[in-house]
Amino acid sequence: MAHNLINFTAAVLLCVGVCSAAEARTRSYSVSNGIGRSLVSESSSDSICNSMVQPQGYVCQEHKVTTEDGYILTMQRIPVSRSSKRADKPPVLLQHGLMMDAVTWVLNSPDQSLAFILADNGYDVWLANSRGTNSSLAHTSLSPSDPAYWEWSWDELVAYDLPAMFQHIHGATGQKFHYVGHSLGTLIALAAFSKQELFGMLRSAALLSPIAYVNQISSPLAKSAADIFLGEQLYWLGLHEFEPKGEAVGKLLNDFCNQPGINCSNLMNIMTGPNCCINSSTMNVFLEHEPQATATKNMIHLAQMIRMGTVAMYDYGNEDDNMSHYGQSTPPAYNMTSIPNDFPLYLSYGGKDALSDVKDVQVLLNCLKDHNGDKLVVQYRDDYAHADFVFGFNAHEVIYDPLMAFFRLH
Ligand SMILES: *[C@@H]1O[C@H](CO)[C@@H](O)[C@H](O)[C@H]1NC(C)=O
Ligand SMILES: *[C@@H]1O[C@H](CO)[C@@H](O)[C@H](O)[C@H]1NC(C)=O
Ligand SMILES: *[C@@H]1O[C@H](CO)[C@@H](O)[C@H](O)[C@H]1NC(C)=O
Ligand SMILES: *[C@@H]1O[C@H](CO)[C@@H](O)[C@H](O)[C@H]1NC(C)=O
Ligand SMILES: *[C@@H]1O[C@H](CO)[C@@H](O)[C@H](O)[C@H]1NC(C)=O
Secondary structure, eight states: OOGGGOOTTOOTTOEEEOOSTTHHHHHHHHHHTTOTTEEEOOOOTTSHIIIIIGGGTOOOEEEEEEOTTSEEEEEEEEOBOTTOOBOOSOEEEEEOOTTOOGGGGSSSOTTTOHHHHHHHTTOEEEEOOOTTSTTOOEESSOOTTSGGGGOOOHHHIIIIIHHHHHHHHHHHHOSOEEEEEETHHHHHHHHHHHTTOSGGGEEEEEEESOOSOOTTOOOHHHHHHHHHHHHTHHHHHHSOEEOTTSHHHHHHHHHHHTSTTOOGGGHHHHHHOOOSSOOHHHHHHHHHHOOOOEEHHHHHHHHHHHHHOOOBOOOOSSHHHHHHHHSSSSOOBOOGGGSOTTSOEEEEEETTOSSSOHHHHHHHHHHTTTSOGGGEEEEEETTOOTTHHHHOTTHIIIIIHHHHHHHHHO
């Protein structure tokens, strides 16, 4: 990975407009929105704004936020529609899933990709990039080649990444906003809400392929990976960065694919379930940009959840270490029942999803059974698997139209 290309100069809340032609417009827009300390500067020509958003005809800004533990995250913002209409609806934050980044939301055509559809419908669209992804590799003192850089699991996305991004959007726009998460992007939001955090800045949250309980997961690759991670935890912990295109993961995949009865000709489907509605041209663009690296510790944390069936913090594996991290011998649980009953939630899940399994989603829905009826919309789509929700050529009609109807109510 080209870690050394990363520019570490960006400090606190640096707002960088990366639009070349649209630069002047971007600047005046930022200023008129009262974003403090905004700077417009050159950015690498291969940023997500430059390579994926502007070519489709949209204004795109990059905003940098620094988390309390020093990670410098980049967010893309699309504040104007294709027809140059300034957003007149609230902001929406789109949070990608595991081994993905903001490209998730801009991979298809403008009529098929959620970020563009929202911008064209008048929303002020913000795209998250979690720590460790290509746009968010910078840190105030660490480099991705330091093992300490990868010393995190999704607990830290809940505790640091989400709050930093939420506060930035809230501060920049002065508005409460909507949240859309896919996959791990749903788990971290649910975990924050369960601690009574963050929803104060939100109008609503839409959770696509919701992940919370994962012990009934049907993906053979995820199950097999979970066993390998827990069985060889020390080996994997020696590899702090989990690099899907790296050698160690290649070997893992190779071993997996050589098992009898496993056909890896379509790895995406092996991992996520038989996606009904993904165009092969979409897959080609996907493979140019994804998958992204994550922390090995994050993978082990997810493996613990598959094994244990709990939604809890990372298990350090022995009483003393748990005690020193948490002040108790077992990792604290995230209590899904304590998500506030009056917070507007939209959940959309699919019958063919191998990661967000129907049986696991039922367990989550059972935790939400006391949710106010008019604050919970649950949508089930029989033919959808995990990636259809973000890459499906028909997701616009199937998922995004009802989702926007839900936003309009909140
Ligand atoms: C694996 O699946 C592909 C596509 O479904 C098929 O063309 C191929 O023959 C299969 N390979 C084996 C070894 O079954
Ligand atoms: C799949 O992609 C091709 C090329 O972009 C396009 O012509 C075709 O209409 C797409 N199919 C669907 C169902 O969107
Ligand atoms: C990651 O970012 C670098 C530099 O911005 C770029 O050259 C590279 O193409 C990106 N990689 C992927 C997989 O998107
Ligand atoms: C933390 O410590 C315990 C006791 O040593 C250990 O069995 C476990 O792996 C950790 N978590 C739990 C759930 O006990
Ligand atoms: C989870 O939260 C619910 C509702 O606040 C509460 O009744 C329940 O006791 C909690 N469960 C645990 C294990 O703390």
